[in-house]
Amino acid sequence: MENNLRQLAAYAAVARAKSFTAAAARLHVSQSSLSRAVADLERQLGTLLLERDTRNVQLTVAGVEALRIAEQIVNSHRSGMKELERFLLGESGTVAVATLPSVAAVLLPSAIAGFRRQWPRVAMQIMDGLEQSVLGKVLSGDADFAITTGEPSGQLEHRPLVRDRFVAVLPQDHPLAEGPEVSWEALAREPFLAVGPESSVRRLTDAAFAQIGVRAAPAAEAGNVATVGGLVAAGLGVSALPALVLPLLGTGSIVHRPLVGPVVDRRLDIALRPRRALPVAAQRFLETLQNSRARQNDLPPGVSWAS
Known part of the structure; x- marks a missing residue:
């Protein structure tokens, strides 16, 4: 697959430039390696994609269709890799939090608003429900972590x-x-x-x-x-x-x-699976909550930060 992707990228560059020399300069590769990649692709497809002479490169009928499909594949791959990079850097993806309805409606909105101002590409999934359902979402892996009641157990790590x-x-x-x-x-x-x-x-x-x-x-x-x-x-x-x-x-x-x-x-705790690394975006949102606690941000009457 990796070789095919390289061949498609090479072919698309040559077909667009209609020149091996110009395409090689754009891709920073030798003209001979580019020529081999295109020839290998033609051999695999069993058809001629380019008509070459000493001065010109022209696309065959199959070459025109191959260019359209090659660009779709190459652009999709490039877009996917950029999205993966953003996810790994914590700049995209989804943070899944399981929590009680009161936490979801009262405690989380301001934290989510501040977090999304800094990381607008990251989506939030709030799964609100009763205590056992919320804890089950973390244990099953559906949620990155939970904010809930419940006695600490060996299954989950609890942080007040x-x-x-x-x-x-x-x-x-x-x-x-x-x-x-x-x-x-x-x-x-x-x-x-x-x-x-x-x-x-x-x-x-x-x-x-x-x-x-x-x-x-x-x-x-x-x-x-x-x-x-x-x-x-x-x-x-x-x-x-x-x-x-x-x-x-x-x-x-x-x-x-x-x-x-x-x-x-x-007492409402953050509950998460021990010894399991969170995705970067989820870790950042968790830090947002913990920073609010450390700064003693304002809370509704009757609610206080746990020590």
């Missing part, structure tokens, strides 16, 4: 990124909204609106209630935090959610107060 505090989410006129903070015990006495059991939020709220020795049986549960927010706004109960999801709840008639007794934080 941010923490967000759990808050009580209440109807605007609820009695618990009158104070500056709400206890988990007080929240448990109200109709509790829970996120579905597949969610990391549910795992953490169940753990918080267990820590104080109470069980808050859900009055209703929904798979989406925005749905839970809608139920709260309708006055159907109260909920507990991490601060990063609050922008996803919409503009309904809800308020939130810090939860205490205990204070519960959700």
Whole structure:
């Protein structure tokens, strides 16, 4: 294949210049090597492509068609190699990040905007989902890395990124909204609106209630935090959610107060496969996130950079 590509490039140069001498000068090769390359191509194709005499080079009918196809192949190869070079330099390609919906909607947009200003040829693929789905995307290789909750394991390396505090989410006129903070015990006495059991939020709220020795049986549960927010706004109960999801709840008639007794934080980590080199573009985006953490860039209320 490599020889064929050289032969096609040689032939295209001669056919365009209609001169072995001019084509050899353009390609910085000897005229004899160029002549051999064209002759070898004609031999392989079993047809004459060029009619030569001591002064002129003319294309045969087959030579005209061969020039068209040769230029397509050579230009495609050249374009592909340039694209590969840009990818290897981290200047193109796709960065695939698996993450929770709250991270995708609230934390990542500003980081992506800054990254794309510097590397506009790099595309971003955001795969948002629940905790286990997100971790599975990294383990399967579909995602370069994840930003998610989950206990560290031997399968993935975890690097702390941010923490967000759990808050009580209440109807605007609820009695618990009158104070500056709400206890988990007080929240448990109200109709509790829970996120579905597949969610990391549910795992953490169940753990918080267990820590104080109470069980808050859900009055209703929904798979989406925005749905839970809608139920709260309708006055159907109260909920507990991490601060990063609050922008996803919409503009309904809800308020939130810090939860205490205990204070519960959700830690969000960067999770990636250990001992596996990331593509250059993915490594650069990861550095963008880590630089934001190092500079202590502003975060939404209730969210802080993890140490």
